[in-house]
Amino acid sequence: MPLHVSTHPLVAHKLAILRDRTTEPKKFRELVRELTWLLGYEAMADLATRPEPIETPLEPMTAARLEPKVGLIPILRAGLGMVDAMLELLPTAEVWHIGLYRDERTLKPVEYYNKLPDAASVQVCLVLDPMLATGGSAAATIDILKEWGAARVKQVSLIGAPEGMATLSAAHPDVDIHVAAMDSHLNERGYIVPGLGDAGDRQFGTFAGPASEPGHGPDEETAEVVRRLQRNLGD
Numbered sequence: 001m002p003l004h005v006s007t008h009p010l011v012a013h014k015l016a017i018l019r020d021r022t023t024e025p026k027k028f029r030e031l032v033r034e035l036t037w038l039l040g041y042e043a044m045a046d047l048a049t050r051p052e053p054i055e056t057p058l059e060p061m062t063a064a065r066l067e068p069k070v071g072l073i074p075i076l077r078a079g080l081g082m083v084d085a086m087l088e089l090l091p092t093a094e095v096w097h098i099g100l101y102r103d104e105r106t107l108k109p110v111e112y113y114n115k116l117p118d119a120a121s122v123q124v125c126l127v128l129d130p131m132l133a134t135g136g137s138a139a140a141t142i143d144i145l146k147e148w149g150a151a152r153v154k155q156v157s158l159i160g161a162p163e164g165m166a167t168l169s170a171a172h173p174d175v176d177i178h179v180a181a182m183d184s185h186l187n188e189r190g191y192i193v194p195g196l197g198d199a200g201d202r203q204f205g206t207f208a209g210p211a212s213e214p215g216h217g218p219d220e221e222t223a224e225v226v227r228r229l230q231r232n233l234g235d
């Protein structure tokens with residue numbers, strides 16, 4: 001499972017502002033878009049091209065055109081903020097939404113939306129989700145995509161945790177993971193530390209109060225899920 005952590009200074013700079021607790025939703029959304037553009041550029045660097053004869057105003061030449069049909073798979077809802085930037089890079093990409101939320105107690109993904117057609121219509125799928133925390137949402141989405149018939153899948157996230165990377169690489173060793181940063185660890189509520197908090201809430205301004213904040217009221221069942229993931233990391 002190749003892990004690609006961006007080393008681009010622009011990515012680091014924009015990520016610093018994104019993480020800052022005082023960055024409000026409008027600016028946060030702009031930064032998610034800009035970071036996705038930069039990460040998307042890196043994530044698509046190895047896509048195949050085919051030769052195509054064209055004529056410039058000066059003479060005929062053999063140019064390169066993108067070969068595979070690409071699908072963008074945003075995981076609802078936080079992945080939505082990454083779609084427009086990717087579509088700017090690849091206007092002909094298909095967008096297939098997958099709805100998953102993470103049960104706050106068990107940290108397991110719960111599927112609620114999937115309208116994929118019977119057979120895969122793209123060769124390369126880019127899974128878009130700002131946060132790779134336990135890796136449960138990403139692994140479940142990629143299970144769905146592989147069952148659908150996707151030949152090649154790449155995960156594009158803004159911030160990853162070692163626990164999520166380990167889970168995803170064990171479940172799908174063939175999947176490339178592209179992140180702007182790999183952070184330190186998950187806290188007892190399964191939030192990435194230092195992270196940026198809740199990516200969905202920060203994009204969409206849905207702050208429901210202290211109970212929704214990372215770190216609020218540790219729950220023993222949730223903490224045990226995180227401890228298990230961390231023990232697996234040490235193996």
Ligand code: PRP
Pocket residue numbers: 075076077078079100101102103107109129130131132133134135136137138164190198199200201
């Ligand atoms: C967040 C995030 C990922 C998931 C990551 O979504 O956008 O989808 O958590 O966590 P995991 O790696 O532990 O599965 P959330 O469940 O908060 O839903 P939302 O996007 O609707 O807010």
Ligand code: URA
Pocket residue numbers: 078131133190191192193195196197198199200
């Ligand atoms: N989901 C988020 O939005 N943030 C985290 O840190 C973990 C999961």
